[in-house]
Structures are given as C-alpha cells and as structure tokens.
Amino acid sequence: MRGQDRFGLNAMKAIIAAIIGGAMVLVSGAIYAQSVQTVPRVVPRLTGAAQPMGEVPAPPFPRPVTDDKRVMRNYPEQPPVIPHSIENYQLTLRANRCLECHRREYTEGSGAPMISVTHFMDRDGQMLADVTPRRYFCTACHVPQTDARPLVPNTFTDMKASGR
C-alpha cells in the first residue's frame, strides 16, 4: 500500500509539474510574440518581401565609381577594388576584357597595373607565362565600387588601430 501511495504522490507531482511547465511555455510564447510585434526593428529588412513570394520594388541602380584612383586595401590580402566601370565588359571563356589592359604584355600601352605575380602561379606553385586558370575570372575577387549607401553600419577597424 505504501508503495502504491508513493506512486500516487509521484504521479501527482509529475502532473503539477507538467501543468506549470506548459503554462510557462504558453506565457513566454505570448510574451515573445508580443515583443516581436512591439519592439521596432533595429536593422531594416535587407532582402525579400515582407509577404512570402510578394513583389519587391527594384531599387534604382547606384552609379559606379569611375575616378581611376587606387583605393587603399583594408588588409594586405584584400583583392584591390576596381576604380572604374566594368559595365558591358566581356568576361567569358573566349574573351577577357580585364586582361586586355591588365595583362603583362599590354600594360605598357594601357597604363593599367599588371595583375600581381600570384596570378601567374598555378595551384602546384608553378609559375606560368600567363594568368593561371584559377585566377582567370577577375570578378570572383575584384569588384567595382558604387555610390550606394551601406545597408548596415560597418564597424570594421584597421588592424593597425585595433592593436592599441
């Protein structure tokens, strides 16, 4: 009988715990849902429509920066950004408009900086006479700049400044 009694008490405890737990989940869920509704967004929505599959008006195209000024790199390994427009430049398996100025042989005529020496090295460390296939598609790393305003604030700190 004692054993049975204990069992009954345990079951009672478990039921009460389940009820309290369930109530807590419900209440916290309600609070969370309320907070989602009332707390304003700190960061504006970056992509996509508020309604799933809804239409998003296309923002106007920002203007490319074309001042031809070389931009400082933020860290040594950064691929330098492109200080001119590359609109309608053909970059295909057959033609590479970038290299028509930046290839070693053409820099004298174009005055453009030569692609760096790392771009002549294949994945086995062999130096080739021309750009290595893995570096052929310039825009995989190098990008032009536009006058678009940043969507989120940027807290990047130069490593020179961050050590102090």
Place this chain on the structure above:
Amino acid sequence: MKWLIAKFLWFWRIASRPAAHISLGVLALGGFIGGVIFWGGFNTALEITNTEKFCTSCHEMRDNVYQELQRTPHFANRSGVRASCPDCHVPHDWTDKIARKMQASKEVWGKIFGTISTREKFLDKRLELAKHEWARLKANDSLECRNCHSAIAMDFTKQAPRAATIHAKYLVTGERTCIDCHKGIAHELPDMTGIEPGWSAPAELRDRHSYHVPDVDRLSRYLTSVREMSAE
C-alpha cells in the same frame, strides 16, 4: 561558243533595226515608265533587305547575334537611340551599299548550305566572321561607327579622364580607328587569344632590349665572345 555568237548576232539584228510597228512615242514613254517601275522595285527590294526584320528572319541571325545585341547599349540605352543591324553592317552610301550587297551573296550560299546553321557551327566560325567585320571597318576607317559618332562632336570634358586621354592620343590624331579598341561592343567576342587590343604598344617599341635581336644572333654573338676568350 559558236552558238553564243549566233544568238548574239540574231539579237543584234533585231535590236539594231528601227521599230516597224511600234511608234517612237510608245517606245520612249514605255521605256521611261518601265524604267521607273524597275528602278522603284529594285530600290524597294533593296531597302527591304536592309532592315532588322529581314536580317532576323533567318534563325542564324535571330538566335545568335540578335540575342546578344539586345543586351548591349546599342539596342537599349538612356537616350533611346537604337542601332539596328544595317546601321553598322551595311554602308549608307549607294555605291558602297551595292558593293556590300554583292558580297552578301556569299551569305545566301552560307544560308543554303547551312554553314552556321547550329550554335556550335556558328561559334566555331565566329572568329573568322568577326575578323571579316574588323577588317572591313578597319579598311573604311570605321565608317559605320562614324555615321553616328564623330570625333568633332565628342566633348572630351564629358568623358572619363582615361577615355578622354586615349581618344585625344589615338582617335584625333587618326593613329587608330574606332574598331581597333572597340571590338565586341554589340556582340559577344570570339576566342580572342592572340588578338591584340588597339592600345597595345607597337611590337617594335615593346621590350626594347631584346626585340630587335633574334635568338640566333645572340647565340652567335655569345659563341664568338667565348671563342675570343679562349683564344686569349
């Protein structure tokens, strides 16, 4: 050969005789009206073949070059001026136009025998076709470009500094012509391996230290120097 001469003589005997039944008025007026109809028909037909609609009525043009053109500023731009196929590919002056049209009979041959009837065939042939156009524009000093773009009307201050410098250096001096630098502006480019851009320095000015000295000369010079050293 003999029957040809006989035929010609038969024709000449009729043509050289004065008309016996038709009056001079009918002949002259009929000739005039016939001439007008022929000339009008000829020119109308010529103009029909000189339209974008005619060019893209063949799938070779419609599926390849026309699709590519639609992605370029010569098809759609902010000022709404459009260049269609004949604006760039057919000279505007009459004699040049007829000459080009006669050349284009080769294209009818190509159409009949399906020289570029598939995308693969077209891509294989693209370099050759592009070279023809580059050569044509080079030879006529980019005449079709200059029908719209003239160096006189170019305001260099409105151009990017780099463009202005290069135009002042090459275009105004006549040293280069449009097509030398502006290749592939309205269509995709073929395999450009070995095709030098217009701004590349002339070969004789490049790599000044070794350009004029072939390897054989350098080797022989080295060998003579070695021989002289050993003689001493």
